[in-house]
Amino acid sequence: MSDGSSTPGPDGFRIVGQRAPRPDASDKVFGLTRYADDFAMGGMLHAKVVRSPRPSARIVRIDRSAAEAVPGVRCVLTARDVPHNVLFSDVPGQTTTVGPLRARTQVLADEVVRFLGEPVALVAAETEEAAEEGARGVAVEYADVPGVFDPEAAMGPDAPRLEPTGNVISRWKIRKGDVEAGFREADVVVERSYRTPFIDHAFIEPEAGVAWLDENGVITIRVATQVIEHFRDVANVLGLPHSRVRIIAPYIGGGFGGKEDVTVEVFLGLLVWKTTRPVRLCYSREESILSPTKRHPFVMRYKHGARRDGTLVALEVELISDAGAYAYLSPLTLLYGMVHAAGPYRIPHVKVDGVSVLTNNPPTSAFRGFGSAQPAFAYESQMDELARALGLDPLAFRERNYLRKGERLASGQELETAVWLPETARRASDALGPRRAPSGPGKRVGRGVASALTSYGRIVWLHDWASAWVELQMDGTVLVRTGVPDIGGGQAASLVQITAELLGVAQADIAIHIGDSALTPLAGTTTATRQLYMSGSAVHKAASELRATLTAQAAELLAAPLEAVDLADGAALRRDAPDRRVAFRELAAACARAHRPRSAFAIYQAPAGQVMDFETGQGKVFPDFTFGSQAVDVEVDEATGEVAVLALAACYDVGRAINRNSVEGQMEGGAAMGLGYALLEEDRVAEGVTLTPNLMTYLIPTALDVPDVTTIVLESGEGMGPWGARGIGEPAMVPTAPAIANGVRDAVGVRLTRLPITPERLWRAMQEARRP
Amino acid sequence: MRSIELTLNGTRVRTTVEPHETLLGVLRQRLAATEVKSGCERGDCGACAVLLDGRAINSCLALAIQADGRAVTTVRGLGTPETPHPLQAAFVELGAAQCGICIPGMLVTLYAALAAHHDASRREIREAIGGNLCRCTGYHKIVDAALAAARRLLESRPTGAPS
């Protein structure tokens, strides 16, 4: 295994593609990593959030006197104490104002609460115990007002309105061809409704942070966040210049989109600003599940038409997403859902309509997949049913209809990079081996496959960019600085690996500073599966520029032509005479003497695109997609409805695997999350009340629920990222749920169209199917 | 307030605790053992797992006062960068940690499981970590690493005593 300094392997890389141990792995296994709540400041206050126990109510009165009287309580804040009590969910860095995308919520509710758990007050105290007692002491009088808890009901004319303009906050449409004509040509029509539930991110680290006023009066917030750019939001709330707020993201214990919107940082900022003392806030698990944000429930009505020859001819889709009590990123999520709705298939006539609706349910927003996972459950279930209706093998039917490179999505976007879907489906399916026999009487085994496309990189008309700084230090080691939050996917490690590859330096000799809005060049959010592409490209650009400078300097020192100079083993050397070398330490000194920069700062700007035509839903939306498939073998207990996943194989074209362990790890972890989505997870909400408030009732997969996952990594080299890399974070969890649903269908002949497929639901469906 | 004395990763420490304080709370806030993570505070996630007199337990469900006169071992007591435990070395080598927040508890549990059952199978390893939730990895590389460590332990030090 390479440490980055030795000569390239057969694929031309020194360390890219290797199973290089991550630089952050060591601290993690020795218990040395300091996460957001592993940090304390002297004189630190402990904060608690007071939340509404009602899903829909007017705030009649707030009496904070009892809270303020608790010994140790230093501060009780309500809406009136917030200078600018509004948070916008603009996508950071967007330079185009698009009306439907601007969403707002309050920091603390002033007149009305719209969901159970909505923050109403903040308490800060000397001890956690006093803070809890103080929080209990804030007396809020509520007057219930009628709420609405179903998006379709919320669209009705008499539904209670969460916004004066109505509950529909977003509508999109896609029109391609003529679906009426298309369905007339169809020999087979499959029409079904699909439903997916609220899902909780359930990262093992709850939302947390510690904030303080530094020696320059800067409100410094060290917080578990996927977005350090929230410093702007906090500054805006406080009415401060942006430079008076600094956000630091330490290594984060999981994000998955749940730490993408503002969570604790604004509360911390407020309390520090008010008290001037350091403040700590850490959510309980129950708070984490109750508080924003969740994955959107989707109701999806799908109608496919296909010809006898196995080609798809028409598709009509209606998507209804439950935006919960506040819009957050619901409009964008729905847009993603729209573009992904038809799946990776060639369909001449397509009509998609989507609507996102406010309800008094928990607010929904970003969650791994961001609106692409729900449609995949629907369209891959549909593909299976269509294959059955046509009497075709499910894989063969898909192969007949997969889009190819150069063809266009229903939204008009051309697939400009390799589309290796047929191969991913075949390889995943083959990896399962021969069909398994049931483990005993009353058990049935089934096999399911699903393919998907998932975008990576930000919407093209948002003009995404990322920046990075790479420096050769005077001691010959290298320093990388970039504002990437590392949420566990190896974001920082990949950048170290890229730098090691380009500069010929061992990973151990590269230090990286990440996630500091004041001190590291901004790289944008760790969301949208964009970091490997964006910050990877920025680091690649900066390191390449530095490489050019260093080789030029070395060429002078070694009296060699530029092309004869290589960087390897922490030195510059002549390719034709490797013993003629200049160690990096000397090279740094030489650059300094020659007044040559030893560092490079680079901004990578993603190719920008025009805003799509919202009337027709046509236009390029995403920079690119990742294509992949998963195959599963499931065993159903016919008597109980229990489903065991016996084997799971995942195959993706990742463009280029920078760190092989990280790529596989995402595929394995994504499949596990998808398995949870398929069989276990539901944040159950009834009349706005969450019934699954902890990890005993909200079930995420354990080591006994997830089988060994076989991962097959393909590399077309055609991604947008460094050396043709694509993103894998979100794509990794998308095909699992439909693959499992298809496996269940194969096993017991029953199609479940609602997630999760619990034993009881499957049992009921099997009972229903047996009825004459 | 009661004064208690315990051994933390081999070092004698003394502190004062109130009866209602959990071992997890005191470890993190009083004894600077922030390597012990809090994920749910009710025994559902295993992130807070420590060894109490050699037994792997959820420290959120133990009272700090119950640790008086006992030995507590956290992930830092299993090994150090200078002398890593085979489990820690395998986790690094095989890429078993992603965000890492579940790892301290996971390693403590695996240490205890392998100590009791040197020759654990993949299935048995999964059973041992059934109460250690991980949201990132899908457990696959964790099981791989545990198995690799078990093999190394069998080859070199069959008792698998902590370093």
Place this chain on the structure above:
Amino acid sequence: MLLPRFEYRHATSLLQATTLLAENPAAQALAGGTDLLVDLRERRRQPPMLVDVGDLAELRGIEAADGATRIGGGVTVGELLASPLVTARLPALGAAARDFADFLTRNKATLGGNLANASPGADLVVPLLALDTAVVLAGPSGERTVPLDAFLLGPRRTAARAGELIRQVVVSRHGGRQAWYKLGLKRGGAIAVVSVATWIALDLSGLVTDARIALGAVGPRPFRPREAEALLIGAPLDAVHVARAADLAAAAARPITDVRGGADYRTAMVRALVARCLDPTGGG
């Protein structure tokens, strides 16, 4: 969320523990704490005092004596799982121990705690019911023995009086054909949706001489469907009798609908799982 405040007493003898509990009727005994501390954190219980009985030697031990198996109230679920005696004589209990929560919880949770908690789906209670168990209660002035069936009164209610601790359970049955099945919503650490334990004694000609069926999570407390048991006695353990016994067991179930499952599903599962326990080859 912090635990509420309480006084803490560490008991060093059974007499001291029971005396303290008798003198402080609102106090709770703390053994493994895996249920109690969660109840405290969530304010379902707020005892002014906890008496820690986790170190009492009198509550330990697993032994075979006079044809019965005696298990101390302080024995942990992990110790049950590891006990060769339990594995050999009480495999249904061993299987329930294996399905109990997870490895970490099993290291702490105790048999006495599980019984005293009297949850409708208490995993250890169900096989113990099927194996004719008596509960030895120790109080400050002596001991008394209560059949497990009479010990359980309802959800979270037992026949223990103030000051009494579960010192030991005496399991009368062993061997025979024992079976256990727990239906949970996931494979690691789930709470039972329905659980079933059975114990069957057969004579040499294959007729059932004695039968016990115990059901969990389908009523206010685990219980035995007596009619179902009676049907089996004297009959061959064939598909017809198994099915009829399963039907009777289902008829006796009184499940509720809650976040883990619907009542009718649970009833159907009683039928399926009783059949499966009685005849594993039947595919039921």
